[in-house]
Amino acid sequence: MYRKFYGLTRNPFEISPDPYFFYPTPRHNEALANLNYGVQRRKGFVVVTGEVGTGKTLLVRCLLDSLNRNQIAFAYVFNPRLSVPDFLRYMLTDLRLPTTGRTKSEMLAHLNNYLIARFRRGTTAALVVDEAQLLSWELLEEVRLLTNLETSQQKLLQIVLVGQPELDRKLDSPHLRQLKQRIGLRCRLEPLGAEELRGYIRRRLELAGANSHGSSIFSEEGIAAIHQFSHGIPRLINTLCENSLVSGYVKQVKQITPEIVQEVASDFRMDIPCTTSAPESEDAESRKKTLKALFRMIEELDGASEKQLDEAKLESGVKTE
Ligand SMILES: Nc1ncnc2c1ncn2[C@@H]1O[C@H](COP(=O)(O)OP(=O)(O)OP(=O)(O)O)[C@@H](O)[C@H]1O
Numbered sequence: 231m232y233r234k235f236y237g238l239t240r241n242p243f244e245i246s247p248d249p250y251f252f253y254p255t256p257r258h259n260e261a262l263a264n265l266n267y268g269v270q271r272r273k274g275f276v277v278v279t280g281e282v283g284t285g286k287t288l289l290v291r292c293l294l295d296s297l298n299r300n301q302i303a304f305a306y307v308f309n310p311r312l313s314v315p316d317f318l319r320y321m322l323t324d325l326r327l328p329t330t331g332r333t334k335s336e337m338l339a340h341l342n343n344y345l346i347a348r349f350r351r352g353t354t355a356a357l358v359v360d361e362a363q364l365l366s367w368e369l370l371e372e373v374r375l376l377t378n379l380e381t382s383q384q385k386l387l388q389i390v391l392v393g394q395p396e397l398d399r400k401l402d403s404p405h406l407r408q409l410k411q412r413i414g415l416r417c418r419l420e421p422l423g424a425e426e427l428r429g430y431i432r433r434r435l436e437l438a439g440a441n442s443h444g445s446s447i448f449s450e451e452g453i454a455a456i457h458q459f460s461h462g463i464p465r466l467i468n469t470l471c472e473n474s475l476v477s478g479y480v481k482q483v484k485q486i487t488p489e490i491v492q493e494v495a496s497d498f499r500m501d502i503p504c505t506t507s508a509p510e511s512e513d514a515e516s517r518k519k520t521l522k523a524l525f526r527m528i529e530e531l532d533g534a535s536e537k538q539l540d541e542a543k544l545e546s547g548v549k550t551e
C-alpha cells in the first residue's frame with residue numbers, strides 16, 4: 231500500500247529469503263563463494279554457520295540457483311528432522327532416483343552408480359542441508375559415511391551443511407572428529423555492521439524500484455535506530471524497515487524518522503532489554519539478555535513453537551529462568 235507513496239515498484243523488505251535481493255556484504259560474499267567453490271571444485275564437505283536470521287537460507291537459495299545454472303544435480307533437505315531411511319529416501323527422490331521397495335543398501339548402491347555415472351560425464355552432485363543443526367547424531371554419522379562415496383581422485387558427492395551455531399558445537403564434539411576432519415571449507419555469517427546496514431537498506435530500496443530520492447527515504451538517524459534495535463540481524467532489519475514504511479505511509483511522512491523506528495520497535499518488543507550499541511561491545515551478561523530478547527522476537531515474528539524456542543535458547547547457551 232505504501233509503494234506508490236515512496237515511489238517503489240515492489241516491497242523492498244519482505245522477510246522471505248529471495249535471491250533477487252541478495253546484498254553482497256563481504257561475509258555473505260565470502261560464504262557464497264565458498265559454497266560455490268566447494269561444490270564445483272569437489273571439496274567434499276562445506277559448512278556455513280550463522281545466528282538466527284543472518285541470511286543462511288538466502289545463501290542456500292543463491293547456491294541452488296547457481297547449481298541449476300551449472301547443471302549440477304542436487305538434493306535439498308530443508309527439514310532434516312528425519313530418520314536415517316527417510317533421509318536417504320528423500321535424498322534419492324530429490325535426485326529423481328527410484329526408491330520404492332528398496333532397502334537401505336540397495337538405495338546406497340543405486341546412489342553410488344548414479345554418482346559414478348555423473349563423474350564419468352565430468353559433472354558432480356550435491357547434498358545441501360539447511361537447518362543442519364537439527365541433524366541427529368545418527369544422521370550426522372550417516373552423512374559422514376556418504377563422504378566415503380569417492381573415486382581414488384575425487385569426492386563423488388559434495389555435501390553442504392548450513393545451520394545455526396549449534397552445528398559448530400556439534401561438529402566440535404569428540405565423537406564427530408572424523409567428520410570434522412573431512413570439512414574442506416568452513417565459514418560463518420555475522421550480523422551487519424552500521425555501514426553494511428546502510429548499504430543493505432539502500433540496495434533493497436534500489437532493487438524495489440526506488441529512484442534517486444530512494445536513498446533519503448530513511449533518515450540517517452532512522453538508520454542508526456534500525457541498527458540499534460536490530461543489532462544488524464537482517465531479518466529484524468527487514469521487519470523494522472517494512473513496518474516503518476507502513477507507519478510512515480499512514481502518517482503521510484516522506485522520510486522515516488528515528489521516532490517511527492522506535493515506535494515500530496516497541497510494537498514488536500524489540501526495545502526490551504536491548505542495551506547500547508553493537509553486540510561485540512556488550513558484556514557477557516547483557517549479551518545473554520539481548521539474545522533472549524531476540525529469540526523471543528524472532529519466535530513472535532516467525533510463529534515458532536515454544537519447543538523450537540527452548541531449543542534455540544539451549545543451543546545458544548542461554549539459560550531460561
Ligand atoms: N546478504 C543479504 N542480502 C539481502 N537480504 C538478506 C541478506 N542476508 C539476509 N537477508 C534477508 O534476511 C532475512 C532472513 O534471512 P534467512 O531466512 O536467510 O536467515 P537464516 O539465517 O536462514 O535464519 P534462520 O536461522 O532462522 O533459518 C531474509 O529476508 C533474507 O532475504
Ligand SMILES: [Mg+2]
Nearest residue numbers: 286287288360
Ligand atoms: Mg534459515
